[in-house]
Amino acid sequence: MAEKTVPEFVIAGHPNEGKSSVLSTLTEDDSVRISPYPGETRKCRSFPVVVDGDEIIRFVDTPGFQNPLRTLKWMQEYTGPSKDIITTFIDEHINDPAFKDDCELLAPIDRAHGVIFVVDGSRPIRRADKAEMEILRIIGRPRMAVINCKKDQEQFIGSWQEEFRKHFNTIRIFNSCRATFRNRIDLLKSLKAIDQDLSTLLDSVIESLMADWKARRQLSAETIVSMLRDILGYTRQKRLGSANKIGEGRLKERLLGDYRTFAKERERKAHDAIRKIYKHNLLDAALPGHSIVQEDLFSKRTWEFLGLSKRQLIVAGALGGAATGAVLDLGHGGLSMGLFSVAGGIVGGLGAAYGGKELLSGRKILGISLDKETLRVGPVSNIQLLYILLDRAFIYFEHVTNWAHGRRDYENASKELLKRQKMGETSSWGRDRHKICQEFFKTVTSKDTDSKDLGAELAFRSLVEDSLRNIAG
Secondary structure (H helix, E strand, O other), X not given: OOOOOOOEEEEEEOOOOOHHHHHHHHHOOOOOOOOOOOOOOOOOEEEEEEEOOEEEEEEEEOOOOOOHHHHHHHHHHOOOOXXXXXXXXXXXXXXXXXXXXXXXXXXXXXXXXXEEEEEEOOOOOOHHHHHHXXXXXXXXXXXXXXXXXXXXXXXXXXXXXXXXXOOOOXXXXXXXXXXXXXXXXXXXXXXXXXXXXXXXXXXXXHHHHHHHHHHHHHHHHHHHHHHHHHHHOOOEEEEOOOOOOOHHHHHHHXXXXXXXXXXXXXXXXXXXXHHHHOOOOOHHHHOOOOOOOOOOOOOHHHHHHOOOOHHHHHHHHHHHOOOEOOOOOXXXXXXXXXXXXXXXXXXXXXXXXXXHHHHHHOOOOOOOEEEXXXXXXXXXXXXXXXXXXXXXXXXXXXXXXXXXXXXXXXXXXXXXXXXXXXXXXXXXXXXXXXXXXXXXXXXXXOOOHHHOOHHHHHHHHHHHHHHHHHHHO
């Protein structure tokens, strides 16, 4: 059986032009060392892209050209066979410290399927740049030029494009710090144009990446649904009796506190799982405490900001007859603002619709009931929590899937999140989607295990996956 051919591309260019940033984004590997100082990369390093255990494509990080003008002069004077130009250059210069980086850079080019030449489009063209382009032209390997573009510094892009047309098969503008999955796929499609022999190989790579992206989206949807199933269906019970000396009020407060802790930790684990699905190891450390995703799940701000409006919640509740209780007994046991802290706003609106006094008296909160001497907590009785958890998951998912791996300004993560939290995703949903949510809510919060509706859960998971596809492509 013939060994599978793995396409290999060398990332080349001048030091400190964004080569490592482009590489990190293309490979979804945030372990790639990126430094603002020139010459950080001194040795070639191979970065494979692996899907389902199989390497599908490989990129090689290289040091920048050290002496492009002298290297070009040698190549212009070379008279041997063109196919041996790289090996001959290396043989003659391998022991010369002045050409150490150039030899290290050229070695993998000799065996690669193609070269991706990266430049910083925010600066003007220099003499050394033209020398590097001419070196690659003389070598004759299939090659693509990538202008690593910064959106706020585009004044030199036109001149770069004009110069590149003299030396390269294909030219792409690619912002390695803002590139999405679709941008990465588009760049790979452009690589097919540098050599027709690469077309079949790269078609296979693109097909594998698309299938992997879909599988990750499905896994993310299942992660979110599993989180909701656990948080909404949560139940605990405790006997009062003479052995329990803390009393009903304090026991209820303790059980509600346990639930708050459980729900927040379960949500955190779900978000962490999504982050790992998309191969981010460094991003999470910078998530801001003041974003709506990091805001306490049970804070007043969270409940006023996300989920459905008062009118939408009332309409949605009417669709399936699901409970829309306040979830918190504001008037019992001294628990005011204890669980969800939603006084006014949402609770007030629901109270007006369903008879405020009875709702706010909270005789049934979070499914709390006292059966003889057993105090039972759960499952959740307010569907608004489902919408809030969904909105937070969608915001986090969008943030993670759109943060390029080559980006290192983690201190700006808060600004990115704030841009994405103007309105919860679920607030724009129509009647059909709310109906699916209602059915899912009823089945996961049902106390009767025999009444669990697998079809309702499957429909809801499909809804979540469809939403994720709209968010991240």
